Amino acid sequence: MHLAGQTRALLEQWARDRGASSGAARTAARALVGRLAGRKSDARPSQALLDAAAEFEQQLPAAEAVTDPDGTVRFAVTLADGAVIETVLIDQKESDTRRRARVTVCVSSQVGCARGCSFCETGRLGLQRNLTAAEIVVQYALAARHLAAAGAAASQSTAAPGNVVFMGMGEPLDNLDEVLQAIEVLTDPLGFAVPERRITVSTVGIVPKLDELYARTRANVAVSLHALEPATRLALLPVARKWPVEELRLAIARSPRPVLLQWTLIEGKNDSDRDADLLAQFVVGLEGARVNLIPLNPGPILTQRAPSLVRCRAFQKRLADRGVRALLRMPHGQSIGGACGQLAGARRQS
Ligand code: SF4
Known part of the structure; x- marks a missing residue:
């Protein structure tokens, strides 16, 4: 234990x-x-x-840290059974577009993943096992200690990371009990004290689990949509075969809090004006819904790539013109393993 x-x-x-x-x-x-x-x-x-x-075991697992020039640190964390998972520390400084600095830890919830999204390196691995709550919490602890040590080396006092996103390896809703227990530990005001409203659980749309998620935590929910045209959605997200988009939309509409919709932009797949229009229609009536547009990090299919920045901006503008709040999020740490799962995959092969 x-x-x-x-x-x-x-x-x-x-x-x-x-x-x-x-x-x-x-x-x-x-x-x-x-x-x-x-x-x-x-x-x-x-x-x-x-x-x-x-x-109680109290040691943190071994982790190899790789730092990108943009400040993002990606950890390959080796668990007790030799499984390797990824954790990412994203340090965003104040800037013209960011009023406040923000430090986020992106944690994994599974070793591998069963959901097999076509653009995802982790999906290619298949599911190896669920993580325990402890294995999720230690990822945050490792990242927080790394940040504190870096601050001490630079003679700066550093606050602990204030945000946690479940967007690393795995589908959190396929391991919901352990994810919720980890959230309870992370939010304890006498412990790590991460505010629950600063935690985001991201899902590819496991419809039967969404209501349970809403009921058992006040953490934010992000849903990966990526496509609405049925054939494209099915090709990108095998999960769409089980839960069609109409069912998913009803489940999103039942959320007591605004849901963040995620759209990974892939050239020629889901970046057309028609795709933007379908997304804008989907958002109508979803109170407070926001959209994150994320240009694709190179993944397992070499022909899948991000659209040009001009195309990404045009997609964003088309949404804005239809009243949809959409942010274009450039991927972090692109030079250190690209998409989620690549660094861990490389460690397993080495
Ligand atoms: S995108 Fe998420 S749900 Fe899909 S295969 Fe990758 S880790 Fe699993």
Whole structure:
């Protein structure tokens, strides 16, 4: 059992199971979640409980970090069974277009993925296994420690990453219980204290799980649409065979919070004016919905590539002209492994 997978409630139960009173169990749990997050805690647990806590694994896994000139750091994280997953630290400075600096950790939720999207390197691997909550939380902890060490080396005080996105390897809704437990650990105000509203869970559209996701967390939801023309959608996203877009739209419309719609732009596949018009129609009636346009990072199919920047901007403008808020997001860390899954894939082969 890794300490990182334990919520405060689980730690309290663990201490009570060892005969601690409710008060002592509460104190021990507060101290342990604080310790994991590298915080100084006022809680003074009994020595016996501190000794017992040695039964938790507390080491972080080995990680190889590669830094892109744009500041993005991609980690190849080797888990206890030798599986390699990816975590990405995205450090966005203040700029003309960004009022506030923003540091985000992109975490994986599975080793590989069963959903097989055609443009995705991770999908090519197939599903190897789900990650535990602890294996998700340690990714954040690794990235936060890397950031703090880099800040210390530059004599700067560095705040912990304030945002988490589940957009790494895997489909989070195929591993929902562990993802939700990881969110509970990450948001504990006495631990890592990431605000729930700054966490985004991204799905390719596992329709039966969306209502459960809405009900069990206040984290943001992002849905990868990528295409609405049926044949194109099916070719890009095998999941569309199971849940047609009409069903997906109904599930998105039931969200109690605005949903972020993601559209990976692929030249000649989904970047036409007609595609933009279909997307604009899809958004009508979805209160507060926003669109992220992401030019494709090179993936497993060499003929699939991003459209020119001019075409991407034209697609964005066509949406804007139809009243759709759409941001063009340039991919981060392109020189260090490109698309999600490529760095881990390279580590597995080496
Ligand atoms: S895009 Fe996401 S859901 Fe699709 S194969 Fe890749 S990791 Fe899985």
